[in-house]
Amino acid sequence: MTVADAVADAHRREWAAVLAATVRVTHDLDLAEECVQDAYAAALRDWARDGVPVRPGAWLTTAARHNALDAHRRARTLRSKLHLLVEPDVTAEPDDPLRLVFLCCHPALAIEAQVALTLRFVCGVATPDVAAAFLVSEPTMAARLTRAKKKIVAARIPFRMPATADLPDRLDAALSVIHLLFTTGHTAPAGPALTRNDLAGHALRLARMLSTLMPDEREARGLLALLLANHARRDTRIANDGRLLRLSEQDSSAWDRNAIAEADSLVVSALRGGNPGRFGLQAAIATLHAMAPTYADTDWPQILELYDALLAVWPSPVVALNRTVAVAEVDGPAAALTEVEELEQDGRLAGYHYLPAVKADLLRRLGRASDATYRDAIALASNDAERAYLTDQLGP
Numbered sequence: 319m320t321v322a323d324a325v326a327d328a329h330r331r332e333w334a335a336v337l338a339a340t341v342r343v344t345h346d347l348d349l350a351e352e353c354v355q356d357a358y359a360a361a362l363r364d365w366a367r368d369g370v371p372v373r374p375g376a377w378l379t380t381a382a383r384h385n386a387l388d389a390h391r392r393a394r395t396l397r398s399k400l401h402l403l404v405e406p407d408v409t410a411e412p413d414d415p416l417r418l419v420f421l422c423c424h425p426a427l428a429i430e431a432q433v434a435l436t437l438r439f440v441c442g443v444a445t446p447d448v449a450a451a452f453l454v455s456e457p458t459m460a461a462r463l464t465r466a467k468k469k470i471v472a473a474r475i476p477f478r479m480p481a482t483a484d485l486p487d488r489l490d491a492a493l494s495v496i497h498l499l500f501t502t503g504h505t506a507p508a509g510p511a512l513t514r515n516d517l518a519g520h521a522l523r524l525a526r527m528l529s530t531l532m533p534d535e536r537e538a539r540g541l542l543a544l545l546l547a548n549h550a551r552r553d554t555r556i557a558n559d560g561r562l563l564r565l566s567e568q569d570s571s572a573w574d575r576n577a578i579a580e581a582d583s584l585v586v587s588a589l590r591g592g593n594p595g596r597f598g599l600q601a602a603i604a605t606l607h608a609m610a611p612t613y614a615d616t617d618w619p620q621i622l623e624l625y626d627a628l629l630a631v632w633p634s635p636v637v638a639l640n641r642t643v644a645v646a647e648v649d650g651p652a653a654a655l656t657e658v659e660e661l662e663q664d665g666r667l668a669g670y671h672y673l674p675a676v677k678a679d680l681l682r683r684l685g686r687a688s689d690a691t692y693r694d695a696i697a698l699a700s701n702d703a704e705r706a707y708l709t710d711q712l713g714p
């Protein structure tokens with residue numbers, strides 16, 4: 319492994335823990351991010367000279383914290399407290415990434431700001447990708463992040479793990495953060511690759527940590543099940559020639575059956591004991607897809623019922639669009655097309671490339687193939703694999 323590869327691997331594995339440890343010194347997200355970035359830049363130079371350390375995360379944490387202390391000295395602030403900030407063990411604590419998630423999910427922040435802030439600073443997702451996840455422009459997202467950071471400073475939000483009693487108030491935002499992080503990795507908003515397994519894997523680790531931290535929370539188990547069921551298909555979504563494969567084209571025998579079995583067990587417990595939440599219901603849908611012997615054997619009526627229940631607890635236009643796929647299988651593509659056209663008129667999914675993509679597919683199934691609708695989807699898609707797939711659907 320080259321030094322560049324080692325640094326890239328450390329960025330994927332250690333970024334959140336190093337940033338969380340550094341924030342505890344700086345009490346400033348912007349300064350902490352700058353110090354961590356400088357530490358990674360130093361790693362490229364020093365590791366080439368001295369070799370890759372046995373514990374890259376500890377090395378990076380030490381370097382980033384030293385950068386933070388140097389920044390304080392240069393600014394002539396906290397001089398009397400510098401000795402209190404130097405800890406003998408600079409290794410990040412096991413819960414540090416989750417600590418930072420809950421920090422960013424403070425109830426003083428709007429839910430959209432909580433999710434966006436965590437995706438950007440805890441998970442290292444670039445601002446354009448965060449914007450794509452929220453269906454907003456990059457400048458809008460940049461402004462939202464700036465306001466959130468200022469709110470943290472103004473509200474004097476402490477940079478520590480909240481008390482156990484405070485966790486439930488932040489749980490929904492934490493779940494949303496981890497889910498959006500996984501979504502960003504499962505299908506990258508932009509770029510040449512369909513997936514970013516580093517982000518998806520990071521989200522899966524955070525979901526497991528959260529489920530362990532709050533074992534009595536059914537929605538935490540539901541989220542973990544949802545991620546496991548979807549991640550189980552990660553190696554079958556792209557053909558050897560790089561072509562995107564629809565769910566019906568994927569080799570289900572190559573799916574991770576251990577992950578699917580764990581997801582199924584978690585779904586059962588997440589749905590038991592009261593009205594199910596949105597993550598438990600999404601997990602049930604994903605697990606039904608994963609457990610079907612073949613695509614033709616999928617229990618579409620049950621999936622449609624689950625979508626109806628999901629739409630009742632989470633009336634999202636994206637959920638409504640996803641539901642039309644099940645409607646097409648149960649009631650036919652004409653019924654689904656009617657619902658897609660209603661969503662189109664609603665306007666809330668303007669700019670969302672899956673809307674014209676679904677519409678174009680339904681028109682094709684009805685014998686009314688529309689290249690114009692496919693071109694609308696192509697124009698909105700930023701992921702190269704998805705754009706190539708949509709281009710292949712155009713007529714000769």
